Amino acid sequence: MSNTEARHLLVIGIGAGDPDHLTLAAVKAIGRAQVFFVLGKGPEKNALTQLRRDMLDEHASGPYRVVEADDPWRDRTQDERSGYTTAVHDWRQRRADICERLIRDELAPGRCGAFLVWGDPSLYDSTLGILEDIKARGEVAFDHEVIPGISSVSALAARHRVNLNQVGRPVHITPGRRLAEGFPDDDDDADIVVMLDGHQTFRHLTGRGLWIYWGAYIGTPDEILVAGPLDEVSDHIQQVRAEARARHGWIMDTYLLRPGPVGTNG
Known part of the structure; x- marks a missing residue:
């Protein structure tokens, strides 16, 4: 696959909830993407999904698509001794399966996609680790960059x-x-x-x-x-x-x- 055919992903920190937390770098990054991937958190958190859509409506500079999928269920009852690490690993693998499918099926080679991450992608967020897991599988080729956000x-x-x-x-x-x-x-x-x-x-x-x-x-x-x-x-x-x-x-x-x-x- 040549560089002109490579998929490119942006991991964009969008702040803690205030639309004004978007940095200028985040706004520019939103303008570059044609496809935005959203993992929904269930009906009780629809307001969070809508907030991301509102950001896109305001800042996306060209035609774009929003591709949604349900975030897999995660067992949050486990502590460190009773299987917390195993539960997180299982959840991350299932999340990676979903993200891999979305990148492969919904983002054509040569196009730019984005994940909008609450807060900052480097702080207690799984997106970067999941993308590295997908890369290690070797099934879908892409490169990615990270735009920090207000945590x-x-x-x-x-x-x-x-x-x-x-x-x-x-x-x-x-x-x-x-x-x-x-x-x-x-x-x-x-x-x-x-x-x-x-x-x-x-x-x-x-x-x-x-x-x-x-x-x-x-x-x-x-x-x-x-x-x-x-x-x-x-x-x-x-x-x-x-x-x-x-x-x-x-x-x-x-x-x-x-x-x-x-x-x-x-």
Whole structure:
């Protein structure tokens, strides 16, 4: 296959939910693609699919197609000891099967396709790893490039008007399931950003003198922000989180934990 026949893929970070989070590089990349691949998350998250379509309507510069497929189901009940890694591997393989089929059947050689990725493609997103898996299979030839986006982490800090780090301190980013296994003793002076925490691990960290900066649906009209001493606001966060999840059918939240009282930013 010659270079002129190669399929080209763009992995475009589109931000945490605010259409204005699109960078100029992302807008230019959207204008280059003729086919956009969307893996749906079920009817309760149709608003997220529609938001991506609205972005395309505003920024795509020529005729384009949107190709949708259902994201495969994933078992999220497993922990590290009871098969979490195996469950993720199985889900990624099934997701790779779908993406491989879409690239092969819906993107002609010589054309440009794109995946619109929430936040930044480099941070807790599977798209780049899945594309590498597909490449390793050797069945579909393509090249790809990555356009970074505004992550929910940076958006959280911006909405709370705080730095992610304090002077001379590290920042530790972790999924909630790892924090549930124990507070990182080797990072006892770190500020901790927690993502993908469906079990609200912060509930078990009261009594440590921590402050929390919490946000859900960041960058969308449904955004919720809570900040304060964890001991004082933990119950409130649990309440508003439960109410929001019941109202929308899903929730995506992120939070920053740091030793209190809040020190100097910078």
